[in-house]
Amino acid sequence: MAWSSVLKELLLLGNIMLSFILPSSTTAVRFTNETDRLALLEFKERIAEDPLGALSSWNYSTHFCQWRGITCSRRHQRVIALNLESQSLAGIVSPHIGNLSFLRIITLQNNSFHGKIPPEIGRLFHLRSLTLSNNSFEGEITTNLTYCKSLRLLNLVDNKLVGKIPNELSTLSMLLGLGLSSNNLTGNIPPSLGNLSSLAEISIGYNNLEGSIPDDLGRITGLEFIVVSSNNLVGTIPPSLYNLSNISTFSVYDNRLHGEIPGDIGLILANLQWLSVGNNLFTGTIPVSLTNASRLEYIDFSSNEFTGPVPDNLGMLPNLYRIQLSENKLGTTDGNDMNFISSLTNSTRLKLIVTDVNHLRGSLPNSMANLSTQLTTLYLADNLIYGSIPSGIGNLFNMEDLNMEFNDFTGKIPKEIGKLHRLQRLYLNDNRISGQIPSSIGNLTLLSVLEIRDNSLDGPIPHTLGNCQQLSSVGLSHNNLNGSIPKEILYLSTISDYLYLSHNALTGPLPSEVGNLKNLVKLDISKNKLSGNIPDTLGNCLLLENLYIQDNLFEGMIPQSLSLMRGLQDLDFSHNKLSGEIPEFLGTLPFLTYLNLSFNELQGEVPKHGIFRNASAVSVAGNQKLCGGIAELRLPTCIITASSKRKSHSLLLKVITPVVFMVLVLILLLSFIFRRYLRRPRRNEQSPAPPFPQHLTVSYAELFKATNGFSEANLIGVGSYGSVYKGILDENDETLIAVKVLNLDQRGAGKSFISECEALKNIRHRNLVKILSTCSSIDFHGNEFKALIFEFMPNGSLEKWLHPEADGQQVLKKLSFMERLNIAIDIASALEYLHHHSHATIVHSDLKPGNVLLDEKLTAHLSDFGLAYVLSEFSSSSASNGTNSVAMKGSIGYIAPEYAIGGKVSTHGDIYSYGILLLEMFTGKRPTDEMFKDGLNLHCFAKKMACPERVMEIMDPHLQMKEDTRGRTLEWLVSVVKIGVACSMDSPRDRLEIRDVVTKLHSIRKVYEGVGTHEDITILAPR
Template structure:
């Protein structure tokens, strides 16, 4: 017997090593199994090597200090983790913590998690998990935290979760869970937080949960729970947050019988609660949020409720509260940030003490029976972001002091009895972006041109007032406007041409005024507009036919007796042929008229020419001095036989040399075309044609051209251009140690000036050149800089006249549409030009 014991003693160390190797291998295989089922763009799993026993150092893996080589935690938060949780995770039998939130895991939660008897923490929130919550989790008796929020879980909450005696946090918000809350939930003496918001749970709150002495947070908002609110919740000595909003609870608010309750958040809005508000709410002295809105409460609000000095959010809207707002409210709620009293039966004046609420961010007392004027003290609310006073009986002028509320984003004073003009101070509110609604009042006078100051405004409504005069053209500077309502006023004149800038407009209603003139054709180019009401004005002429005018259900034009349409769907008289002929005659007159008017001064000019021939010849000689014909010999001499020392640059179609002619005071540039290159002769002709038709300060000026044959009989073509002393924009954007020397980078102001010069050149080519032209090869190397760093656009070898291009595309089945540019590089400008040409053919 002693010998057997001795032998076992000798064998014990080797048995221990074998055991450790086996369990380590088990954990290794479990981790490698996870690697097979999961993948991530973060590529952290690449550090998990199949042949490595050092898995305790792998990313996201933690091992036990007491039991080396045993995995106790997996931490993979926000790693773009895809795949499904495999059943082999159960091999990690020592795991106490699984933390995988904010990933893209899918599939169902494996039931094998129930085999992890040591598991204390499980967080799989913010993934794409579906199916039911496995009931096997109740076998994890040590579970303290379960967070499965923000997934797509369905079914009911397993009854067994309520029996977990160590459970402290249960968070299942944002799923599709149904059924009742488990009756045993609340039996754990460690329970701190139960958050089940935004599901479809039904039934009452379980008694065990309402009587929990450790519960601090109970959030059940946005479900289908019913029954009365249990009174123990209002007499809890531990509860800090009670959120029961957006359910179907009935009855009244329970009475609070304890003093000094720790409750900080009481959220009861959007239920079917009724009765009066108990004065015992004053016992919640720590209350920060009190939300009672959208219920059936009535009667006066207890004065003690306005004395909860810690309140930051008081919401009592959509009830039937009566009485007046206490004049002391500005002193008893010093911390209030959000005050919502809308849709009640409050009456009396607005207390002037409201101006003392320096932290007030949102004030809404709309849809009540308030009267009197807006107190001037409102202008002291420097933090005010939204002010809603619509649908009351307020009167008097709108106080200009509101212009001092520099953080105001929304102002709604509609449906009151305000009179007078709009104070100009309102138009200094650059912060006003969400909306300005002054409709349904008695405001009068002209709309001030200073309205252009509301450059960030999205919605403007001044309908149903008595505004007169013309619509200010400056309104077109409010380019962020999406909704513009100006109907039922006394406005006259034409629809401003500046409205063409309101490209983002969705709703435009200027009906029931005295507007005249034609409907602007630019309205048919508005791509976002969904509703256009121009009815009951004095507009005349034919209705445009494009854009929104195609849809008769979105356009209202009735009540304009002088309008006609080409379609009967607009319910207007059809335009007659006489009208069409009149329009054609007007178009002809627009062309012929200016020509006729030009004949008289032209005749006078000819007389002057005949009487001053000598002087004219002298002027002509001076002008032609720089345009005289140059021979190949002249070019050879000016460039020192096209010396490489005078070479400025070289491209696919030509080389540019610096030249100095005896007749010229300044250095010029000679571009010699490489006629052996395919397309070079065409490029020369294109440049000649382009430069012949263009005159602009931001285009490189052509001095003359040379087309001849060299002594060997080969064709020779060249252009003589202005020489730009500061080279190309490319050499400044990407500087090198070259003949221009070391340079400082372009300053921001220089870049802006250059960009403006290029834009000016393109605007001329696209909109003011006749015919319009697309450059088709816009890039930094084709932008040259003069002696004062002004930008000049050069190289018109790929230029296209848009009218001829459009014609050829319509009349040729072989026309090729595509971007144009240098081989190996297509500049953004080339793509832009391609788009412009494509549009011109449509």
């Protein structure tokens, strides 16, 4: 019995020892899995910022295959994909990533990773896709990547990489896509890239590459996409590239290439869709064979040395929507250079024709009336075009930009031009157009720029111009216009850039209504026959920088009210009949650099301060009764008589005596206040800490200088409580800033300032606008001044991208489906942070397109926290239920319905606003659109159409979609619309949570990019 027991113990011990010596397959899997888990934890350790909690699930409580962003193989449970795109992560990529030996896909784009790309990635022999675009990676491209022999996609676009493109990349024989654009790469394009026989895409634009385009690239027979734009390349385009019959996109824009484009290019590259050779040194003629590339959509030959005619067969390209031929030497001497217009009438998708700055000669054919009604831009400026403007131009009813300046047009402006109801910019200046300005021009209610200077127009300025309530720039000078200045124009406070009426025959006074032009920067009414006094109301034009009223018949004194125009730089009152003394305030204007008061009837002593100290900047000639001033002006010395002394002495007594009396009374009053109140015991109250102790407060003077005196030219937006200006705070740095100036006369503006400071002082997120500093001071007039200084967003607000026509803005391109989806994800991410991840739950309360700003990469940043509620005493869960009901403010159309009946402030209100905003982004319709009445609103409208069969009816017509993915995009669009509908339900309980919104939108993007499945998208059906 004892031996049996001993034997069992020996067998058990042996098994234990064998388990160490010969581990089972399960143990081996467990060991290799442990390697992956430890590598991922090391990856997490190097992440400095994770505001969205993307890595919160990376812990010991769950298996790493369940961690967010991780995909494992089914059999061995090894990590095969790491996808953390657009998670606002910041940090460096750990070298331990090289231990994930089964990794096939790395996707880290749209984050804030920095440092070098770890060379350990070269150990990932199974890696197929490496996407690190839109980060801040720096240093040289590691040659260790060449060990990843299975690599098919290498995308390092938009980082800070430097150095040369490694020759060793030529060993990646399976590479299909090479994206290195928007870095700081130098050197030559390696000819060895020609060894990548499988390559379909080369994108290396926007670097500092030099040398020539290697002829070896012509050996990549399957190449479809080649972009080498915006480098320093020289030489010619290798003939071998013209043999790549599969090429659909060919862009060498903005280099120093020369030579001629082969005449048979259209025959060889028959699959071309995009051809861009602009801004180079190419010569020769534009090949007529382009029409053989029947899929061609985009042609850009601008800024070269091309000669000869514009091919008159381009209309054979049915898909052509954009043609740019500006700044060449195109043209002949036969006077028929505009015949190509007739051909283009067959291109029914045409949206843009740009042929300005050439030598095109001839008249416009009447057939231009038959051009595509989709045409939005027609630039024919600076050519040799003559004849009249065809009346049929009125058929082009979608026209937004019409530029025919610097030609030789004659005849009248056709009244049919009033049919172009979407026109925003009209340039007809520097021609020989005669007759009157048609009153129908008042029908152009979206017009922002009207330029018809330097013609032979006569008659009065039409009063109907007052209907153009978007006008910002008006140029009517150098004509023969007569009559008075219409008051209707002077009511247009939108006129901001300039109002030029000089060199005409205008009569009568300058109407007092000129004071309505409070945003105007430049006013020129010189060389007319205007008379009367200069109106005091002109001083209301506080932003004026240039004021020219010379060569008229004005009389009386220079108004004292002009002292309010502190930003004046140029002032010319010469050749009038002005009288009285030169006002002292002219010497106190801080930016005045040119002052001409010559040939008037001014008298008295010339001041010696300010601009009057610079004789080269001041002219007072022709005023016979002036004296004094600095010696360089060579004026007689002022003589002080005995009677004038007595008068001065008497005046001093009359002025000083009451002033001294008032000062004594004031001193007595202040001493009483000190004794009565200020000596009382004070309560133990602490002064409130400044809202942003980490920032230096900026002075009013610094902001005044940074924004050029809060010039209208620097104005970028106007809101409920103030205006926003762009500026440069540090001239050495030249970094642009945005200055939000509170209008403290507006009720609630002060509270808005406090609310915004309170909301912004402790939050930080890549999708929230970053506040840089504050200003609480006194302006030059002694008024209270408050401002917030933010980082500048060069692409403006989402409002101007979605509805450019409403603001008279020109958008260079329309937003694509993916761009809109990325913006929607950015906004949702910002809300998720405010509601769940900031120091306290914050309700934004005014979510709308105007409060979403876009940076240079179209990344969205939520702004304007003037109505925000900081629910610091609530947890996230309780905050969703809301705080006590208050007088809720916001923007009509975006306010949650429960607020209208006194409901509580809650995060559900932001969700409703987000839902409406999301629907607006993809339908292009505002919630306040005129169509929404009688119970119909944007929510119901979208809800009825949220199916593949009808979604086209509500889709924004400007939403760009790729033709090859159009059907699938419509499915994704339906999913997005359903999210918007689910967020904008009437009942707060029925709305989606913002966390779910972020997850679902990310899933849609994955499917769109081909890295997810339709099963990832589970959208609530509209109720």
